[in-house]
Amino acid sequence: xxxxxxxxxxxxxxxxxxxxxxxxxxxxxxxxxxxxxxxxxxxxxxxxxxxxxxxxxxxxxxxxxxxxxxxxxxxxxxxxxxxxxxxxxxxxxxxxxxxxxxxxxxxxxxxxxxxxxxxxxxxxxxxxxxxxxxxxxxxxxxxxxxxxxxxxxxxxxxxxxxxxxxxxxxxxxxxxxxxxxxxxxxxxxxxxxxxxxxxxxxxxxxxxxxxxxxxxxxxxxxxxxxxxxxxxxxxxxxxxxxxxxxxxxxxxxxxxxxxxxxxxxxxxxxxxxxxxxxxxxxxxxxxxxxxxxxxxxxxxxxxxxxxxxxxxxxxx
Numbered sequence: 634x635x636x637x638x639x640x641x642x643x644x645x646x647x648x649x650x651x652x653x654x655x656x657x658x659x660x661x662x663x664x665x666x667x668x669x670x671x672x673x674x675x676x677x678x679x680x681x682x683x684x685x686x687x688x689x690x691x692x693x694x695x696x697x698x699x700x701x702x703x704x705x706x707x708x709x710x711x712x713x714x715x716x717x718x719x720x721x722x723x724x725x726x727x728x729x730x731x732x733x734x735x736x737x738x739x740x741x742x743x744x745x746x747x748x749x750x751x752x753x754x755x756x757x758x759x760x761x762x763x764x765x766x767x768x769x770x771x772x773x774x775x776x777x778x779x780x781x782x783x784x785x786x787x788x789x790x791x792x793x794x795x796x797x798x799x800x801x802x803x804x805x806x807x808x809x810x811x812x813x814x815x816x817x818x819x820x821x822x823x824x825x826x827x828x829x830x831x832x833x834x835x836x837x838x839x840x841x842x843x844x845x846x847x848x849x850x851x852x853x854x855x856x857x858x859x860x861x862x863x864x865x866x867x868x869x870x871x872x873x874x875x876x877x878x879x880x881x882x883x884x885x886x887x888x889x890x891x892x893x894x895x896x897x898x899x900x901x902x903x904x905x906x907x908x909x910x911x912x913x914x915x916x917x918x919x920x921x922x923x924x925x926x927x928x929x930x931x932x933x934x935x936x937x938x939x940x941x942x943x944x945x946x947x948x949x
Contacts, residue, residue: 702727702917709914727918734915739901739922746880746897747926748811749890753818753879754872760819761826761871762864766856768827769834770842780831786824794820795888802889813889818879826871833867834860869937873930880927898923 697714703723704714717723731739767773768780798820802813837860845859883899890896902919 698917698920702921706914727915728922731915731918731922739898739919742896742898742901743922745890745895746899746923749814749818749886749895749897750876750879752811752815753822754875756815756819757822757826757875758868758872761823761830762861762868763856764823764827765830765834766852766860768831770855771852780827783824784828787828791821791884795884799888808889809892809895811890811895814885814895817885817889818875818882821885822875822878826875829871830864830867833864837863866937869934873934876930877927880923 700714700717701709703725704717705722705724705726708717708722732743733740764783768776768783798813798817799808802808802816807813841859842855845855850859880897881899882897883903886897886900887903891900898919902916902923905913905916905919
């Protein structure tokens with residue numbers, strides 16, 4: 634008589650947790666491998682020469698701006714920045730006046746930029762991650778049609794939405810606060826964020842999600858414990874884009890946050906070159922003050938940025 638199946642097969646979990654962890658590490662390793670292939674292709678001698686030439690041409694104006702920011706106002710008016718090395722005369726008064734001067738006070742607007750940018754990055758990433766998971770792994774009626782509609786919102790020009798949004802914010806009574814600029818940047822960023830994160834999630838092997846479902850995991854556990862660790866490169870890549878966009882934005886800031894209590898640093902820079910033209914010599918120092926945080930963020934998240942951009946670009 635044949636042995637019963639239940640007796641011949643020992644009890645074991647349906648899914649090996651070690652195998653699931655190995656699958657996750659394999660996905661990350663695959664992304665690194667793709668990045669390595671692209672890196673080898675662009676690291677040839679001709680590509681390196683072209684990159685160096687472009688880097689030098691791109692850096693020269695920035696270097697000139699840096700030199701100008703340390704020159705006294707009279708020297709800025711008399712000679713070009715390239716003549717500063719023949720008769721070097723440098724000072725930090727421009728930075729002191731820009732940060733703490735009574736007519737400029739960049740320090741206050743620098744803090745306003747941080748207060749505006751951080752929530753304007755966190756809010757769309759949070760909402761887009763949840764929406765992207767729903768579009769990628771939750772089967773509901775009209776999913777494809779709704780995803781196409783969200784994707785199509787990217788072609789709507791920002792300029793045509795400013796007046797209706799401002800009217801709505803006034804009706805809600807939140808004008809003059811940070812909420813209009815937070816909501817506006819989040820609205821403008823959501824279509825692209827959902828599209829990018831959705832494509833990244835669809836590139837994750839279905840077997841990994843199905844294995845978690847077999848183990849009894851629900852949508853919440855799958856999202857936070859299985860997919861979220863793998864989404865770090867994509868989230869970082871979009872986070873850099875969004876951070877740079879919000880930090881350097883002037884149009885939305887002038888429309889929704891032009892008051893002294895809410896205006897970001899870009900508004901103050903515009904005033905220096907406009908209504909406060911007498912302080913134009915502080916523009917180079919103000920420009921570099923506004924560049925410090927974006928450059929630091931980009932350098933800190935550069936490896937995630939490259940990995941996130943390459944994710945999904947190569948199949949197999």
